[in-house]
Amino acid sequence: MNFTREDLAKLAAPLVLALALIGAGLAIVWSANDARAKALTRLAEAQAERRQASQRLARIAEEEREVHEKLDVYKQLKRLHILGEEQRLEWADAISRIRRERELLDLSYRVDRQKLAKSVPGKPANVDFFASLMRVQLDLLHEEDLLRFLADLRASGNAYYAVKSCSLTRTGQAASGTNMTPRLRAVCEIELITVIDKAAKR
């Protein structure tokens, strides 16, 4: 059967309707597929969340022990003022006091600008480790004076003292009867480390 133009015109509306119906069907399928893909993603996220929560719960005993153990160290850091802002005046006081108490002949020092040594990720905020490099020069009568100086410095707190280098050399000066002549000279580089815990309660 051959179709006339009139026949084809009569078929146009049903054809458009059929295409619209199929298009609507495909849109429904697309929507269903999209919803399914999103549901799969949500399920994967929920599974990961549940797994993480379960694992954290399973580790809780270990965590409790860890908290107990680490809390002691943390408190000690706080007591020694290693945790907190730099106390440069305290450092200067401590060095003066050590020199006076240990009767050191000559002592000079220079503390450089503070630098961020490391930022450790934490929750809810990072923990930042700062370091200030101190160069100290001492005239010594005996090498034991250097060791005592370092021990006193550590005991004074206000920072963690990480000795990076120490050179001990003879001065070559001969001892005189009237003045105490330094026989040794020590030059040390020490990092004064402080910690800022941004999540710590003030």
Next chain:
Amino acid sequence: MRRLLYFTADDHFLYSASGGRLELEAKFSGDDLGVSAFRDYLRGRRGALFSVIADLAGEDFHEEQVPFLRGADREAIVQRRLAQRYRDTRLAAALSLGSVMTPQRRNERLLLASFTNTQQFAPWLDALEEADTRLAGVYSVPLLAPALAARLGARGPRTLLVTANRAGLRQCFVEGGRLRFARLERTVEMTPQALAAFVRSETLRLAQYLATLRVLPRDGSPLPALVVAPPGERAVFEQALGSSDARVVFQTVDHARARSAVRLRHAPEGTAGEALYLQLAARKAPREQFASSGDRRRFQVWRLQRGLVAAGLSGLAACVVFAGARWLETAQLNANAAEQRLEAARATERYQRITATFPVTETTTENLRATVLEFRRIAEASPQPESAFAHISRVLEQFPQMELDAIHWRVGRSEKREADTLDGLEVVLSGRVSATQRSDYRGLTAQVQRFAGALASGGYQLVGTQLPFDITSAGTLTGDIGGRDTGEAPRFTITLGRKLP
């Protein structure tokens, strides 16, 4: 709803068929008055669906063979054969009876059928055309007979179907599920007994005629005849047809059962056997019919319109079913996700309940851990020089002839000695050897090497030794034999290393 025009030689009856119900809508006489009444009836029924079912005596059946062809070639040869056989091919049909092999080629057997007087249809078909109705087809009762025989349970290869219609006694010979021959014998008002006897005599006559034409096989097996008895006359028919005959075996079918077989639930009063054919034409009309494609154009377009919409609806339904399955799956996934989230929330709540009993910290657990772990790492990487000095001091006590001028202690490698030192701690000792003559090369070298060996203990490794005299092949060996002794003690340098944890 479909309208059926039952076309007989005298009157024409218009039925409406819907849901297994036949209703008589109008009756028209076969003359011009009837045509006018029909035109009046069609007024306002634009687009209505019509089928014409002819039940006429003047129907011609002629068997032909044509070459076995398909598509347009077959259509062309069929139309040519119809044109050769009939003067007016407006209402002519070619029914395929299957293929047959001849010694020359494979042929197709055709049953050409038409009416001897097609002009009687013309005004009625024209009226339908003018009224803008949709003509599904023009059928004759014999064309519907194979379908009725099948519905009535005809099993054998050949069946003679006999019905008493309003137009007369209709006899259709069906072979292999296809129509082979039919005839209509007009009847007058008669008693059931007389009608049954008439059925018997006419059926036997037809069987004899078919045998004469050699349409029936010569093996002598009797021809089964299915006779649909008029309502309430089955017993009379069974009695009249019961006596066996060598040529025909009669099987009487109750009219009610026949109606049930074609799913006809209601037919108007006075309707006879033709109701069965009308119902079949309304419900599931056969492909073969007489109307030309021109007469059926509106119906074909309408059917295509419906087909397109049906295809669209089917596509939509398939998509909805598929999407429904996906939505169900999505709902299940969402339920699973909600369950997982609930379990996570429960675990978190339990965790928080337990951690609430932990000692009070001034920071979060994560920061507490991060602070202490990193601080420990820094502390482990920051050794104090005291232990190194103590180690050197202990070794020096064993070597009183050694005098140290300088000790350089540092964490990490010196820039000068990158390749041969260890990552960790480095101690460089510079000194002199006293109480040994400068000219005693071997003694001096041995003492420095012993001293260096003693220092390389307690975790320290010997990284390098610079002797008073360079005795390595890579160095420069110098000497001043017989010269004046300056009194300066020979100098050495020892480098130690230690790995940090």
